[in-house]
Amino acid sequence: MTAATRSFPDTSISGFDHAAYLTRIGVEDPVAPTLPGLTRLMERHMAAIPFEAIDVLLGGVPDLAPSAVDLKLVTNRRGGYCFEHASLFRRMLEASGFAVETFLARVRLRTGFEGPVPPATHAVLVVSIDGESYLADVGFGGPMPNQPLRLLGDDPQETRGGVFRIRALADGRVVERATGDAWLPLYEILPLRCHPADLTLANWFVATHPTSSFRNLLMAARLDGDVRYTLAGNRFSLRRSDGEFEVRHLTAGEVMETLADQFRLPVVAEWDAAIAPALGEW
Template sequence: MPATASSTLDLPRYLARIGYAGPLTPTGDVLAALQAAHVAAIPFEALDPLTGKAVDLAPAAIDAKLIEARRGGYCFEQNSLFLRVLRALGFEAEGRIARVRWTLPDDAPPTPRTHQLTRVILAGRAWLVDVGFGSAVPAAPLAIDRAGAQPTAHEPCRLVRVGDAWRVEAEIAGEWRPLYDVEDGEPPAIDYEVGNWYTSRHPDSHFCHQLIAARTTADARIALRDNRLTIRRTDGTVDQRYLSAEEIEAALADIFGLAVEPGWRPAIERAATVEVAV
């Protein structure tokens, strides 16, 4: 079933999952509040690709995993769920697909279409909103028609036109760094399926080789990459340490709220031995 297909969404259970009890009218304030609650409560994680398990984009499968089982997921799961939530609440919303540019040099060739996010129209104005870009996820909806920096609870972001796409950038340590290039127009469902296959199965996908988890709260970005745990707070302080296998398991449970599965143990033990470049 395509990522944008409808399903019987249990909206109250979703709202309980993200700990949101505020207004539900389709306004900008509600959109921002839902985004913030989602990324704080539902962790970004890619344990399934790392352990060889297929990522199912059927709405029922995503709901069972992210809501009922209290797991996390990556962009195709997170943002397809968020898109259905927004539509259920009356928002005018469409999916979008992007080419990731994060950590790449400026002259790097085009990347595959492997990131899903959402476009929302509010009072005739278009916004991009994302709940599935890991530790660098934009922390607020971004107005497409606004030039220059846009403040968020974390780094400022901006949109820059690059050819036929909008490049989303974040200002990190005084430097504007590209996150991804968002293509115009709502993509066909097959683009999500192909992007999901590449991200979860292709040998070049880092999700198949690295243990990755992230959460973004109101005051901190928390990222686990193999055995390196990094906490970057909005006050500018950074804590970073390397974890043993037992500590990785504890972090997945205590920090990211995941019920650690026995089948994850080989990947956790491998991650504990990795030397992660700074």
Template sequence: MGRGAAPAVDLDAYFRRIGYDGPREPTLDTLRAVAFRHPDAIPFENLDVLLGRGISIVPGDVDAKLIGAGRGGYCYEQNGLLKRVLQALGFQVEGLMARVLWMAPEGAPPRPRSHQVLGIVIDGETWLADAGFGGCVLTTPLRLFSDEVQDSPHGKFRIVDTQTNGVAERQVQADLSGRWAPLYQVSQGAWAEVDYEQANFYTYTHPSSHFTWSMTVGRTTPTARYALKNNRFTHRDVTGAVVEQRDLSVDELEATLREVIGLPVEADWRPVLEKVVAWGTPA
């Protein structure tokens, strides 16, 4: 993995945003601290897609939205920002790509690679970091090439060998109440920043992308995971057990986005939230 030049990011502003005031050396402890705080402070959300605004992954636009405006975003925004932060700290980091398996029916055909994740090399070992996977986001880096069960502040994970059409991949799985649920399969080989442009455009425009016809929101705090799929609200504890799950009215959805997720809800979101409630929870 190469370091490569990265567009400047205001580290002071980013660290204020995630509430971090610790060391800035490129160590595993620093990586763990940032990975823990990022998904608490910067939620996963696709509101701009539903608002018809499109998603820019130009660094300045991402920083203005996720840092300056107090908004969240999806994987290309979240992990694009995290990558530049880690590079600015001196980490050896590259962008990777994964095919999502989360909630896919058993036996379903392979999905295209559509999810950006990060690989960080520390003392010769590659760690997987991911700040952009909704309600099951990682809150600690994982050893990408270890088959052992790995603990995190929000449950256990493991990464195992698998193949898609004869191509080796690493499958990330989460322990959901004793059942290993696949999240995604990570492909080897770095992606250049320009490679993500086409995938991002597909994600926010193509009718087969669920981000164009459903709302997905997530936030992970030190004591909980919160997720919204349209108007279905799910609150899990750190073990993954469901604490609460219910469908929200428009007023409740707006309040939850503001008070639980921590988003600066805007007046022009209301028609979209009404549409989301009318859609109901996808099967």
């Protein structure tokens, strides 16, 4: 599972506004295709562009065309979910000279490895730097760090967001986070490179299937430095890397204020009707 230099048709850097993206994430200068450069881009991307799937609550299927993703996440200053983040971040990395590949993953955060195998509903990026492969995931919305993780090798990796490891499986690799004396599985990366048709199908399933969490629950997340902001239904939490944790249950009005203030979204009145039924607790 290593990155290659070729790019897929739907992630072409043709027409990509490199300067607009850097302005959106608050970076003044171009970033070199190095590990420190990748880390800097990840940190600023996750601080500036939140994870959210409000369009799904509104009954839509997010448009993965590069121009649509750029308009939404860069020009209109919205957030998005994994497929949108992966599209935008991949094209930024390619424009900066990085070698990148896209992979699908099965989310294991809530179910672990018990029961039926979940569908592959998450998209991640693998970046190759100086012969080493790194996982660069800016669109999970869950407890992932805002810095790259070495893809190969099972050793624990300490980050500001906790300790992680990426363990080999028979047909892929599983990303795990240390929780006390145990390891919590987050998702299982499938070993085959992802093609545009795979992303189209996964995006449609996540946005339309009645069992999809995104259709039934408001979710938003943003990681700014060592502080993670998470909104799941009406439950707003703030977690710092030193272990400090705060949680509040919000009214509908407070939810809209929090989306604007903490997640920096351009909230509009039309969201009210769709968000109100999605304020159950996660």
